[in-house]
Amino acid sequence: MKNRDDEIIIVNNLHKYFGKNHVLKGINTKIRKGEVVSVMGPSGGGKSTFLRCLNRLEEPSDGEIYIDGKEITDPHINLKKVRQEIGMVFQSYNLFPHLTALQNIALAPVNVKKKNRKEVEELGMQLLNQVGVADKADSYPDQLSGGQQQRVAIARALAMKPKIMFFDEPTSALDPEMIREVLDVMVDLAKDGMTMIVVSHEIGFIREASSRVLVLVDGNIIEEGEARQVFKAPKHDRTKIFLGKIL
Amino acid sequence: MKRKDKYRHTKSLLPFYRRDYFLVVSTCVLFLFGLLVLPDANSEKIHFLQLRLTFFSVLILAWAANILSDNLKPIWLHIIVTFSAIAVFLWMVFAYIGIGVSDLHHIFFNFSVMKGQWHLMLEGFITTMELALISAVLATMIGLIVGVMRLLNNKTLDIFLKIYLEFFRIMPILVILIIVYFGLPFLNITIGPFASGVLVLSLTNGAYISEIFRSGIASIHKTQYEASHVLGMSFPQTMRLVLVPQAFRIVFPPLTNRWIGILKDTAVCSFIAIRELLKCSQIITTQRANPTPLVIATTIYLGILIPLTIITTYLERRYKHTNK
Amino acid sequence: MRRLAPPWYRQTRFYLGCMLFLLFYLFILLPDQGPIDSILKGIDVFIFIILLISFISWFLSDNLKPEWIKTVIVLIFISILAWMFYSYSGADWDNFFRLFLNFDKMKGRYKTFLKPTFLILKMAGYSCIYAVIIGAVLAVFRSFNNVVVNWLIAIYITIFRSFPAMVLLVLIYYALPFIGIQLGSVQAVIVGLSLFYSAYTTEVFRAGLESIHRTQIEAASVLGLSAWQTMRLVIAPQAIRIVIPPLTSQLIGILKTTSISYVVGVIDLITRARQLQSYLMVVTPLIVVSLIYLIIIVPFVILSGYLERRSRQWVKN
Numbered sequence: 001m002k003n004r005d006d007e008i009i010i011v012n013n014l015h016k017y018f019g020k021n022h023v024l025k026g027i028n029t030k031i032r033k034g035e036v037v038s039v040m041g042p043s044g045g046g047k048s049t050f051l052r053c054l055n056r057l058e059e060p061s062d063g064e065i066y067i068d069g070k071e072i073t074d075p076h077i078n079l080k081k082v083r084q085e086i087g088m089v090f091q092s093y094n095l096f097p098h099l100t101a102l103q104n105i106a107l108a109p110v111n112v113k114k115k116n117r118k119e120v121e122e123l124g125m126q127l128l129n130q131v132g133v134a135d136k137a138d139s140y141p142d143q144l145s146g147g148q149q150q151r152v153a154i155a156r157a158l159a160m161k162p163k164i165m166f167f168d169e170p171t172s173a174l175d176p177e178m179i180r181e182v183l184d185v186m187v188d189l190a191k192d193g194m195t196m197i198v199v200s201h202e203i204g205f206i207r208e209a210s211s212r213v214l215v216l217v218d219g220n221i222i223e224e225g226e227a228r229q230v231f232k233a234p235k236h237d238r239t240k241i242f243l244g245k246i247l
Numbered sequence: 248m249k250r251k252d253k254y255r256h257t258k259s260l261l262p263f264y265r266r267d268y269f270l271v272v273s274t275c276v277l278f279l280f281g282l283l284v285l286p287d288a289n290s291e292k293i294h295f296l297q298l299r300l301t302f303f304s305v306l307i308l309a310w311a312a313n314i315l316s317d318n319l320k321p322i323w324l325h326i327i328v329t330f331s332a333i334a335v336f337l338w339m340v341f342a343y344i345g346i347g348v349s350d351l352h353h354i355f356f357n358f359s360v361m362k363g364q365w366h367l368m369l370e371g372f373i374t375t376m377e378l379a380l381i382s383a384v385l386a387t388m389i390g391l392i393v394g395v396m397r398l399l400n401n402k403t404l405d406i407f408l409k410i411y412l413e414f415f416r417i418m419p420i421l422v423i424l425i426i427v428y429f430g431l432p433f434l435n436i437t438i439g440p441f442a443s444g445v446l447v448l449s450l451t452n453g454a455y456i457s458e459i460f461r462s463g464i465a466s467i468h469k470t471q472y473e474a475s476h477v478l479g480m481s482f483p484q485t486m487r488l489v490l491v492p493q494a495f496r497i498v499f500p501p502l503t504n505r506w507i508g509i510l511k512d513t514a515v516c517s518f519i520a521i522r523e524l525l526k527c528s529q530i531i532t533t534q535r536a537n538p539t540p541l542v543i544a545t546t547i548y549l550g551i552l553i554p555l556t557i558i559t560t561y562l563e564r565r566y567k568h569t570n571k
Numbered sequence: 572m573r574r575l576a577p578p579w580y581r582q583t584r585f586y587l588g589c590m591l592f593l594l595f596y597l598f599i600l601l602p603d604q605g606p607i608d609s610i611l612k613g614i615d616v617f618i619f620i621i622l623l624i625s626f627i628s629w630f631l632s633d634n635l636k637p638e639w640i641k642t643v644i645v646l647i648f649i650s651i652l653a654w655m656f657y658s659y660s661g662a663d664w665d666n667f668f669r670l671f672l673n674f675d676k677m678k679g680r681y682k683t684f685l686k687p688t689f690l691i692l693k694m695a696g697y698s699c700i701y702a703v704i705i706g707a708v709l710a711v712f713r714s715f716n717n718v719v720v721n722w723l724i725a726i727y728i729t730i731f732r733s734f735p736a737m738v739l740l741v742l743i744y745y746a747l748p749f750i751g752i753q754l755g756s757v758q759a760v761i762v763g764l765s766l767f768y769s770a771y772t773t774e775v776f777r778a779g780l781e782s783i784h785r786t787q788i789e790a791a792s793v794l795g796l797s798a799w800q801t802m803r804l805v806i807a808p809q810a811i812r813i814v815i816p817p818l819t820s821q822l823i824g825i826l827k828t829t830s831i832s833y834v835v836g837v838i839d840l841i842t843r844a845r846q847l848q849s850y851l852m853v854v855t856p857l858i859v860v861s862l863i864y865l866i867i868i869v870p871f872v873i874l875s876g877y878l879e880r881r882s883r884q885w886v887k888n
Contacts (some may be wrong), residue, residue: 025574029698074254075319076261094790098808108794160794221888308708315715316798322718329719353748392624399631401638405647417832417868422861425841430854433670436660507733514737518834522795524737538746545738560729565574 004031007194008164016049016061016065016097019229021048027063031197034165036190038206038227040201042242047174047199051168051214052135054197055086068223084112087157091169093149095141095156102137105156113160120159126153131185146177166188169200203246207231215239265317271387277310282473285339300339305330368540370525372547378441379510382448385452386509387502389449389455397461414453420515423447428519444516452509459505463498464490475529500563514548524548581633583875589626597651602616616659623648624637635663638873643708673853679846681859687840694760694837695826701765702825703818713777724773728823731770736828737762744835760832779814780806816882819875826868 016024023046031037039047052058054065056072056079058174064073095104105124109115121241129133131151133144140150152155158164169188171179183205190196190209200206206213206227213230215223223230223239234240263269284299297425315325361368397408428443438446455478467490475489517526528544592621596619602612627648631641709727712720731739744759754762783806791801833841840860847856 055793057793076254078262079792080795080797083793086793088790088793090786090790092786094784094786096787096790096805096809098812108796111795111800112795156794180772263588290578310714312715314713315717315720325717325851326719329717331635333723351748355746396624396628396631399582399628401631401641401645401749404631404648407649413872417827417865417872418861419827419864421842422834422857423866425845426854426857426861429845429848430671432855434667467749514735515831517737523743525735529741532745538742538749541742541746545734545742548735549730549733552735553729556729556733 008033012064017061034208035174036196037212038210039214045111046219052080085163088166093153101152105159131155142230146174265303355542357539358536371524375523378513385449386452389453394460415451423436440521459501467493673855697761698764702768702772705769709773710776728770756835756837775817779810816878
């Protein structure tokens with residue numbers, strides 16, 4: 001079921017319950033290829049839950065989600081295959097501690113896509129270069145700073161050549177000095193045309209790089225539109241309150 | 248429920264080992280294998296019986312694992328698979344040993360065998376309890392003293408105590424028991440069997456308990472003491488209001504665990520002629536040539552130890568959460 | 572700056588007074604040498620020991636006294652205890668060396684201990700391997716999060732943790748033959764120990780699996796790794812590192828518990844020791860056996876300690 005050809009993510013009436021807690025109350029949205037969508041909102045509003053439902057790290061309670069034309073809420077779907085098209089970067093980097101940076105990046109392409117190890121390692125070095133940690137290719141995660149680890153995590157996600165990249169509060173666990181280096185990588189990715197959904201509190205990045213902003217409060221998208229417009233002239237009162245607190 | 252009907256058409260997307268037909272096929276294959284591999288229970292000569300049984304058991308486990316790991320299959324299917332696997336295992340046990348379920352009753356649960364012997368069992372039970380209680384009390388006392396002394400931070404004393412500790416932690420209990428009971432009489436030190444048992448159990452477990460007390464108390468020592476000192480509390484107040492309550496909470500689970508360990512260790516003492524529960528049941532078993540007394544003793548042991556184990560596991564979990 | 576005077580119970584005068592009192596007790600109030608045959612004597616000695624220990628602890632807890640005095644006091648304390656043991660145990664200490672440490676009589680007999688040692692190592696090895704296999708299989712079944720399976724496994728673990736090892740062994744060796752399962756004594760030991768320790772190994776594996784953060788699994792699945800691949804490439808390497816230290820201490824427990832095989836008739840170290848002991852009329856064989864046990868077990872204890880320290884460092888990272 002496709003509405004338009006370039007709509008790569010379609011969310012219909014997404015609901016999520018955690019026990020009795022109604023966290024997502026009917027989310028509807030469509031995301032086009034190449035868009036950089038930022039999701040903002042107060043804690044507990046459902047931002048991370050929304051993102052995690054999109055690749056079924058959390059099981060949606062109701063509704064449908066289509067990624068690149070495939071309905072991923074179907075329990076029989078080959079989730080493995082779908083997930084290869086979505087890269088995800090977590091708040092706590094989640095690098096594999098028993099592997100070096102390069103090995104972390106090479107793990108999935110070699111074992112899932114069954115690619116040649118040498119090719120993958122070359123690609124890995126290119127990516128490490130792109131994110132700026134090429135000199136740390138043989139270091140273990142515990143030898144890297146938070147910012148370096150997060151950039152390796154981004155490279156690891158990119159190694160699978162995904163069509164979409166999800167970022168779940170990528171800079172929230174970082175010391176202030178390291179936030180800039182990670183955001184720079186994300187901005188470059190956006191410029192290269194990657195479809196990105198970013199859950200974040202970094203207003204600078206949101207203003208600079210997003211093509212669209214979703215404001216998620218209490219499980220509902222109360223505001224949606226271009227970054228400039230949402231910040232300058234929010235339509236909803238609740239948005240005004242939220243922005244007032246963070247700007 | 249709506250969800251299931253909606254997605255019926257996509258069932259073909261699943262990998263082969265998850266599909267419904269595979270379930271049926273694998274069950275039939277398993278059944279056929281059973282008929283082929285497992286020999287007739289009554290035939291005389293069976294080649295490689297153990298190998299065949301192991302092989303078939305592995306097949307059953309693999310088949311069960313495949314189904315049970317699939318979250319999309321309904322729960323009733325899981326229950327059926329689990330219980331049928333267990334049923335097949337039980338059947339294998341009974342078929343290849345050559346006895347029936349009814350035989351079990353008068354081999355293992357033959358109470359007539361125990362006629363007139365119940366008082367012996369009772370004596371054994373009481374002795375076991377006495378042994379366990381006295382050893383536990385002594386071991387705790389020794390453990391407390393040694394543990395506190397090790398906290399005094401004197402290197403020389405520490406070395407001596409550590410030697411005691413390590414010796415009793417490394418030596419198997421039976422070895423120490425035998426040296427004490429059979430070896431010491433050579434030096435004219437004659438300690439009766441009960442006393443030897445108490446002595447060895449107390450010393451051995453005293454070593455473990457001292458380590459429990461030491462690490463428990465040490466884990467709260469510095470910062471708490473400093474904090475209360477800074478607040479102006481005197482030493483006795485600090486002990487009473489801050490250190491002892493916390494130490495007690497930390498120490499209680501492993502301590503109760505050790506006490507249960509002492510009860511289990513009393514069974515080892517059966518070897519040096521103490522008339523405790525295991526020994527008494529062994530006496531009756533050999534006399535009447537029927538293992539029922541052993542089964543009864545086992546039931547008594549389990550009947551006491553299982554509730555205690557459950558309580559300690561529960562305590563462990565509770566205190567783990569409180570202490571972070 | 573004037574130093575503040577310590578309270579009376581911490582002053583040197585007090586200590587000297589206590590020591591004088593203890594000396595008085597030692598030389599005058601303690602009963603004569605010889606075994607303690609009456610309760611009165613026992614209480615007498617007992618009170619002295621309590622006073623002695625209290626004094627030593629009190630003195631040693633004084634942070635203001637120098638270390639060397641404390642060491643001297645400790646040595647005196649130990650010698651007093653040793654002397655008391657010597658005089659009150661009623662033992663025939665003159666014959667100690669002849670009876671307990673008579674290595675002359677043992678000459679040429681050491682070879683008999685070789686086979687039982689290997690037997691013990693073999694039994695422990697097999698039991699350990701089976702226990703680990705059972706533990707791993709049960710841990711895998713547990714990870715299916717199936718309520719029925721989890722309950723069954725919980726029951727299994729509770730039962731075998733509550734079983735005294737000795738009772739289990741006796742049951743297997745003496746009771747099973749009545750239904751036709753006749754296990755050799757060595758086999759009975761291996762089966763018994765495997766079952767007994769499988770309860771512990773399952774717990775070890777479960778803790779190991781749980782300690783791997785859920786986020787690792789999420790990261791792996793997000794990369795497209797299947798459940799099996801995640802297990803093989805991400806979870807297992809980390810889990811093995813976490814699981815090996817506790818497994819080593821289980822192995823130590825198994826080595827110690829194999830000594831129980833004496834009771835079911837296995838020709839192990841204790842059997843040989845008792846044979847020699849009754850033949851030679853000395854206790855030395857038993858001492859030799861305990862030394863052998865020390866030699867076998869101590870390397871594993873050191874290994875276990877080393878592994879535990881290393882894993883703690885690793886976990887910190």
